[in-house]
Amino acid sequence: MDLKIYNTLTRNKEEFKSCENNLVKMYVCGPTVYNYISIGNARPIIVFDMVRNYLKYLGYDVIFVQNITDIEDKIINKAKQENVDFKVITDRYIKAFREDLERLEIGSIDRIPLATEMIDEIIDIIKKIIDNGYGYVSEGDVYFDVSEYKEYGKLSGQKIDEMKNAEDSSFNKDSNIDFTLWKSAKEGEPSWKSPWGYGRPGWHIECSAMSGKYLGFGFDIHGGGIDLIFPHHENEIAQSEAAFPDSGPFVRYWMHNGMIEVKDRKMSKSDGLKSEWILRNLLDSYSPNIIKFYMLATHYRSPLEFSSQKIQESQKAMEKIINTFQNLKFLIDKELTVKENEEDNGGKIIENESKINSIRESIVTDFKKYMSDDFNSAGAIGVLFDAIKGINSIIQSKEFIFRNESLNILSLFYEEAVRLFKILGINIEGELARRQHQDKDDSSTMVKEQIEEFIKQRNDARKSKDYRKSDEIREMLLKAGIILEDRKEGTVWKRQE
Ligand SMILES: [Zn+2]
DSSP states (O other): OOOEEEETTTTEEEEOOOSBTTEEEEEEOOOBSSSOOBHHHHHHHHHHHHHHHHHHHTTOEEEEEEOBBOSSHHHHHHHHHHTSOHHHHHHHHHHHHHHHHHHTTOOOOSBOOBGGGGHHHHHHHHHHHHHTTSEEEETTEEEEOGGGOTTTTTTTTOOGGGOOOOSOOOSSOSSTTOEEEEEEOOTTSOOBOOTTSSEEEOHHHHHHHHHHHHHOSSEEEEEEEGGGIIIIIHHHHHHHHHHSTTSOOSEEEEEEEOOEEETTEEOOGGGOOOGGGBHHHHHHHSOHHHHHHHHHTSOTTSOEEOOHHHHHHHHHHHHHHHHHHHHHHHHHHTTOOOOTTOOOGGGHHHHHHHHHHHHHHHHHHHHHHHHTBTOOHHHHHHHHHHHHHHHHHHHHSTTOOOOHHHHHHHHHHHHHHHHHHHHTTOOHHHHHHHHHHHHHHOGGGSOHHHHHHHHHHHHHHHHTTOHHHHHHHHHHHHHTTEEEEEETTEEEEEEOO
16 A cells, blocks of 8 residues: 655645655654643654654654754743753753653654754855855844745745745845844854854754754655744755755655644644643643544644543543453453353354454554555544454453454454554553553542443353353452442442542
8 A cells, every 4th residue: 555645845645755765764843942842742743753653664764853942032031031041941841851752652753953963064054055145144144045046935835925024023134034044143142153253043944954964965754833834844945955956855745733723723832831731741640642542533734622621532532442452451361261162152253253353454454544545543543443342342242252262363453453553652551551550559540431341241251150250350350449249239339448
């Protein structure tokens, strides 16, 4: 199945072909470190982790670079507010960002370069831009001359005459659409030595320099939020193609994720950073898998509504999935007393086994069908969700009798489903371990639905006179602090005092 990617540059879904046979080089714009990252910043991180994982699954090697902007006006302002050196601010939030990546269980980024580590490369590329006639120096600042780069606007689909000035207001520019490559030093601000005097890089140029350093010119995928298309990515293209005018396109596929919206509008910086939007605060309440599930259940290009209710809905859906995996694991691991040649009453065993097999085979095909269609993780999650529902109804049905072969088949389904979730970044085994750990720590975390599910399983086992299984469930609940009481009207439960 060929992979198709929606390319912002051509506004088309295109068949993906990497520059080098089996290698994909991708670059995604990272955060500016002047605060904790928000759920909005987490979206490209989760989306492009999924993109990278799926490319790996298709057999590509991937080099994935995501930068950190550690010199910028917002950082300098924050340092002024706190009356500290800018490094105090950046060190604090770089550390926090790395912690957040770890807590979110994102391990796919190969390099996370800092802009301030790249000053020599930045100066080099600015020199090339000037030498090629696309840049000019004005009172220690260096600007990009947009009028010289005829393809300006090709990514955002805008015409130069119609563009408004999206850059900072500076008085030294020839045209208000020209953008800054290098800013001359201001009193008390961090600066580096350059051929144009002391100063610091503009925001856009660092991405041209970093992607060039680690991926070379003309790489496969460049990603980021849709809000970066203009001016940031438009400017990256202009800079890189002006520096290397004979090397073809700077990037082959431009991918942009949609914005996160709160109450029908975009989550915006002007709202400030509300504490309920801060990723680490969300991670205190929800597992990374729930946050990823919430995000990937919507196509990456669509807007995504954020509210605590939306996250809780994802938590409930995830609960259902994990319950089924827990039941499956219980069946597979427990080596139940099954007869090798259990009498197949009316062919029911064979029928159920072939149902499980066909579900397993179709999830792989359907998962790939959706994911190869511009990484439609929402469709892929739907496939997994339906498959799990189907498996659950089979193993919960009264007439389902196990034999060793049935458990082997279930175990194959289990492994396949875990593998596909992992591509989405969702770690089922980690989630199961997390639940087990919580159950040990705090029995109250076993929710009512889970307990009732176990009681139902125990009653079914008793009906089919599988007393060993029914005792095991009772024991397991007792260990989790849940006491069962069998009464005439049914089984009731209470938490241990
Ligand atoms: Zn960038």
